[in-house]
Amino acid sequence: MTGPLCAGLADLIAARIDGAGSGPTAHRLQACLAALAEPAPRLAVLGGHSDGVSTVVDTILGARTAAVGRVSTASVVGWFCYGESGVLRAIPRDGDPRAISWAAAARLPADLTGLGLTVREIERIVVRAPLDLLRDWTVIDVPGMRSGCRRVPAVLAEADAVLLVLPEPGPDPGPTVASVRRFAATTGLTAANTVGVLSRLERLAVADADPWPAAQRVARTYGDRLRGLLVDPIPVAGLLAAAALPGGFDEDHARMVRALRGADPQRLALALTDEWEFRDWTDGPVCRQDRLRLVGMIGVHGIRELVAADAEDATTFRAVLWDRSGAAALVARVTGPLRAAGDRLRCARLLAAAERAVVRAAGPERACELAALGDELAAYRNRPELAQVRLAGALTDLLSGRCRLPAADADALETLAAGVHTAGCLGLPADADPGLVTEAARKAATHWSTWESADVSRRLRGHVRAARELSQRLALSAAGPGPHREDDG
Numbered sequence: 377m378t379g380p381l382c383a384g385l386a387d388l389i390a391a392r393i394d395g396a397g398s399g400p401t402a403h404r405l406q407a408c409l410a411a412l413a414e415p416a417p418r419l420a421v422l423g424g425h426s427d428g429v430s431t432v433v434d435t436i437l438g439a440r441t442a443a444v445g446r447v448s449t450a451s452v453v454g455w456f457c458y459g460e461s462g463v464l465r466a467i468p469r470d471g472d473p474r475a476i477s478w479a480a481a482a483r484l485p486a487d488l489t490g491l492g493l494t495v496r497e498i499e500r501i502v503v504r505a506p507l508d509l510l511r512d513w514t515v516i517d518v519p520g521m522r523s524g525c526r527r528v529p530a531v532l533a534e535a536d537a538v539l540l541v542l543p544e545p546g547p548d549p550g551p552t553v554a555s556v557r558r559f560a561a562t563t564g565l566t567a568a569n570t571v572g573v574l575s576r577l578e579r580l581a582v583a584d585a586d587p588w589p590a591a592q593r594v595a596r597t598y599g600d601r602l603r604g605l606l607v608d609p610i611p612v613a614g615l616l617a618a619a620a621l622p623g624g625f626d627e628d629h630a631r632m633v634r635a636l637r638g639a640d641p642q643r644l645a646l647a648l649t650d651e652w653e654f655r656d657w658t659d660g661p662v663c664r665q666d667r668l669r670l671v672g673m674i675g676v677h678g679i680r681e682l683v684a685a686d687a688e689d690a691t692t693f694r695a696v697l698w699d700r701s702g703a704a705a706l707v708a709r710v711t712g713p714l715r716a717a718g719d720r721l722r723c724a725r726l727l728a729a730a731e732r733a734v735v736r737a738a739g740p741e742r743a744c745e746l747a748a749l750g751d752e753l754a755a756y757r758n759r760p761e762l763a764q765v766r767l768a769g770a771l772t773d774l775l776s777g778r779c780r781l782p783a784a785d786a787d788a789l790e791t792l793a794a795g796v797h798t799a800g801c802l803g804l805p806a807d808a809d810p811g812l813v814t815e816a817a818r819k820a821a822t823h824w825s826t827w828e829s830a831d832v833s834r835r836l837r838g839h840v841r842a843a844r845e846l847s848q849r850l851a852l853s854a855a856g857p858g859p860h861r862e863d864d865g
């Protein structure tokens with residue numbers, strides 16, 4: 377559903393669009409209106425090639441539907457939208473869209489020969505499915521970026537929020553952190569619109585140890601070193617999460633796990649030290665073909681978990697897999713705080729797009745109607761309820777070093793920009809005493825107004841002004857009857 381901030385922006389543009397005539401400016405503004413009217417904001421999922429991006433897409437959709445693994449469809453951008461239609465549409469780079477029938481929520485076809493197009497000719501595929509998450513988000517599965525490739529996927533400019541699947545760091549996380557930072561600086565990703573995901577977490581474990589402590593440690597390292605860019609990255613065992621979904625782990629797999637339990641415990645432990653040992657376990661209780669199927673579905677880490685679990689049939693095994701995958705935390709973030717920010721994030725992106733369209737208008741197109749729209753858009757951006765949106769620009773400037781603040785102030789500004797409820801914006805727990813929250817917000821407002829009157833660049837003054845306005849707004853909402861909601865218009 378379009379939220380109040382997007383609805384207000386759409387009204388503003390619609391009232392002036394006739395003044396844009398019928399040229400490129402009018403087209404750009406029409407595109408803004410179309411995106412503002414879409415049923416849901418857009419969430420792009422991206423990361424490195426084979427880092428498990430499409431598996432994370434499946435995890436949040438709750439359906440094994442994205443193009444996973446080495447299939448040619450995996451190199452095309454996939455858009456998943458809410459709807460009943462069992463049609464897969466391909467939008468070619470040139471020419472008219474083509475469509476083939478597709479069973480809603482089934483796995484995408486491995487190749488697109490049915491469409492008479494090669495993957496190189498296709499700009500995107502669009503599918504509709506009646507999946508609950510798609511009521512909240514249109515999900516974009518962005519093909520993995522090859523390491524060393526510096527080209528930013530163009531589709532990122534069309535996304536309102538991003539799940540960034542983080543690469544596995546080496547023993548020294550420095551170079552990986554630096555590359556993620558560079559990527560964020562080029563693309564304008566900040567903690568305001570980006571959630572980090574650490575998938576394939578069993579790779580982080582030493583030998584057959586429990587990967588979770590290592591995953592939590594790596595997530596903390598990323599969180600600390602990528603301040604401003606990500607807040608508390610979420611670890612997920614993507615393979616286990618996807619196996620827990622319908623069409624994944626089934627009764628046949630359950631039978632194999634039960635058979636493994638009958639093996640000599642020491643021999644079983646040895647066979648489960650790594651994938652190759654398991655594949656080569658010729659005298660085990662499960663035939664080679666079944667071993668390959670089982671390890672392909674849940675990996676040796678998943679097999680270890682299930683052999684030791686208190687479960688017997690496919691349903692209870694799937695519940696164990698979902699539980700151990702950590703996916704619930706990811707889904708909760710996407711459907712909770714990130715969704716609450718959806719209206720604000722979409723409004724921010726399309727406000728910027730509309731402003732660019734007006735600035736680029738030239739000659740006779742630059743009628744007074746458009747100049748008035750430019751002024752109205754600037755005023756809209758300055759509304760106090762969009763102060764948090766303006767702070768995303770502050771994060772970008774701090775990340776790139778264009779603006780500098782003492783570390784404590786930079787931290788406070790990031791917390792303000794990325795917070796999802798009144799207390800959280802001030803670094804306090806959600807259930808903090810309202811009196812305490814009001815006092816913290818007032819103090820913050822006074823602090824930022826001191827910065828505002830200091831001798832700082834115009835750019836930084838704009839940022840601290842947004843911080844002051846947001847703090848004042850938080851003080852009002854903490855003192856008032858209802859909780860602050862980011863999308864409360």
Ligand SMILES: Nc1nc2c(ncn2[C@@H]2O[C@H](COP(=O)(O)OP(=O)(O)O)[C@@H](O)[C@H]2O)c(=O)[nH]1
Pocket residue numbers: 423424425426427428429430431432443444445446450519520575576577578612613614615616675
């Ligand atoms: N072991 C393991 N394999 C995974 C995990 N997530 C995905 N994979 C596998 O890695 C391969 C690439 O996954 P995919 O999601 O297509 O990655 P993408 O290229 O980043 O979209 C596939 O064979 C997946 O089954 C995971 O958490 N653990």
Ligand SMILES: [Mg+2]
Pocket residue numbers: 429430431443444445450517518519520
């Ligand atoms: Mg993929």
